[in-house]
Amino acid sequence: MTRGESIDLRALVVLVDVLAAGVRAGTAPIDNWSRAAEASSNATIEAEVVTITTAQLRGSTFADGLSRWSLTSDHRRSIATVWSVCATTGADLAGSLDALAEGLRSEVRHGDERATLCAQAIASARVMVALPVICVSAMLVFDVSTRRFLVSGAGLVCVVAASTLDALAALWMRSLIRSAR
Amino acid sequence: MIATLFSMPGTTCMLMRSAVVMMDHAPFLVALGWSATVIVLMAQPKRQRVVRRFDEASPDLPDRSTTPARGGVAVAMSGLIGWLVGGGVGAALAVVTQRWVRRQHRRRAERIEQELSEQAVIEWFDVAALSAQAGVSLALSLSNARPMMAGRALEWVDSFERALERGSSTDDALRNTVSGSPSGVRRVVDDVVAAHRAGTSLPNALRRGSTQVNEAIWARRSERARRLPIALLGPLIVCILPAVCLMAVVPMVVRLVAPS
Numbered sequence: 300m301t302r303g304e305s306i307d308l309r310a311l312v313v314l315v316d317v318l319a320a321g322v323r324a325g326t327a328p329i330d331n332w333s334r335a336a337e338a339s340s341n342a343t344i345e346a347e348v349v350t351i352t353t354a355q356l357r358g359s360t361f362a363d364g365l366s367r368w369s370l371t372s373d374h375r376r377s378i379a380t381v382w383s384v385c386a387t388t389g390a391d392l393a394g395s396l397d398a399l400a401e402g403l404r405s406e407v408r409h410g411d412e413r414a415t416l417c418a419q420a421i422a423s424a425r426v427m428v429a430l431p432v433i434c435v436s437a438m439l440v441f442d443v444s445t446r447r448f449l450v451s452g453a454g455l456v457c458v459v460a461a462s463t464l465d466a467l468a469a470l471w472m473r474s475l476i477r478s479a480r
Numbered sequence: 481m482i483a484t485l486f487s488m489p490g491t492t493c494m495l496m497r498s499a500v501v502m503m504d505h506a507p508f509l510v511a512l513g514w515s516a517t518v519i520v521l522m523a524q525p526k527r528q529r530v531v532r533r534f535d536e537a538s539p540d541l542p543d544r545s546t547t548p549a550r551g552g553v554a555v556a557m558s559g560l561i562g563w564l565v566g567g568g569v570g571a572a573l574a575v576v577t578q579r580w581v582r583r584q585h586r587r588r589a590e591r592i593e594q595e596l597s598e599q600a601v602i603e604w605f606d607v608a609a610l611s612a613q614a615g616v617s618l619a620l621s622l623s624n625a626r627p628m629m630a631g632r633a634l635e636w637v638d639s640f641e642r643a644l645e646r647g648s649s650t651d652d653a654l655r656n657t658v659s660g661s662p663s664g665v666r667r668v669v670d671d672v673v674a675a676h677r678a679g680t681s682l683p684n685a686l687r688r689g690s691t692q693v694n695e696a697i698w699a700r701r702s703e704r705a706r707r708l709p710i711a712l713l714g715p716l717i718v719c720i721l722p723a724v725c726l727m728a729v730v731p732m733v734v735r736l737v738a739p740s
Contacts (some may be wrong), residue, residue, distance in 0.1 A: 380628045381610060384628065385610060391613060416702065416705040423709070423712065431723040435728075448731045453734070460723075461727050464719040464722055467719050468718075468723070475708060
């Protein structure tokens with residue numbers, strides 16, 4: 300989970316919590332969504348929810364706005380699905396939203412745990428990728444003969460090969476870190 | 481450009497597939513290249529050595545280099561041995577590499593299949609649990625989820641409904657639907673079927689099922705995160721250490737060899 304996804308997920312947890320509270324208080328759906336968006340204190344989600352609640356002004360319905368919003372991410376789809384299914388079947392909406400919020404909270408917790416587990420390895424990877432660059436910079440500054448070698452033909456071949464290997468390592472590590480996150 | 485290529489969805493899978501296709505012809509190509517290299521490397525010094533030995537042993541005889549009959553046999557023999565050894569080693573190396581790439585490709589396909597199935601069962605059971613909570617039967621709850629489903633989950637709902645239309649019971653239809661899925665998913669479905677038969681709370685059984693699958697996914701991700709430091713040894717050994725050697729060791733060696 301990237302940092303952006305984590306922030307987004309936390310904001311969605313707040314949104315779902317406020318929606319559940321609003322349902323329990325008997326607030327009308329559109330008012331409920333507007334209040335929840337304000338409470339989430341996330342500009343992106345607020346803008347998205349405003350699009351849903353003002354769908355009627357553009358000749359569309361609240362349900363259409365909700366289904367369009369659900370296409371943007373899996374978590375949004377879960378929220379929209381819970382809302383629509385409960386509205387259709389008459390299931391306990393507040394309880395379902397609570398369960399959903401708990402699920403999202405667990406996901407945030409596991410994401411944080413994974414980030415903690417990966418933190419040391421990510422820091423090591425950054426140092427390792429920077430190592431050849433630091434090495435060559437130090438030698439260029441402090442060692443005249445090395446500087447002379449590195450600007451020669453063979454030296455340039457070494458620099459190009461090392462840079463290529465370093466870039467390859469950076470790409471490889473990035474892909475490993477992404478799959479671990 | 482390479483970064484863009486690697487970040488494209490499915491690129492790794494495509495690259496792996498291309499590697500597998502290329503690997504089909506690799507044993508012959510590698511064996512051929514290997515043999516040619518070994519023959520060239522072995523034959524030339526061998527020929528020179530044979531000619532020199534003849535010259536040293538019999539200085540009275542005419543220059544052997546001008547009559548290379550026996551030297552030619554030695555070259556041919558060494559070439560043959562080189563071809564056999566080099567070709568064998570090259571082919572073995574290529575076969576091992578080919579198997580490794582195929583195994584990686586298969587594992588990746590299995591992992592994708594497992595993730596798709598797990599995601600589908602979570603979505604399906606979560607939505608069905610909402611309907612079941614409202615007092616709807618298991619069959620209807622699972623069928624009612626259709627409008628919210630996509631991809632694999634939608635295929636499963638279709639298959640489940642077809643099985644019901646053919647006259648299967650709900651339990652059998654559910655089991656048949658996920659019969660080709662990974663064992664973890666089948667186990668969760670078996671638990672739901674058992675709960676249905678026993679008459680226990682369906683929403684709870686469905687939610688418990690999706691929670692179990694979710695926990696399995698999280699456990700696997702945590703495991704992958706814990707293995708990251710070991711996985712990073714690959715790029716360290718293959719790329720970073722040679723790069724540091726090129727930058728730090730090679731200049732020093734050059735300075736020692738050519739002090740002027």
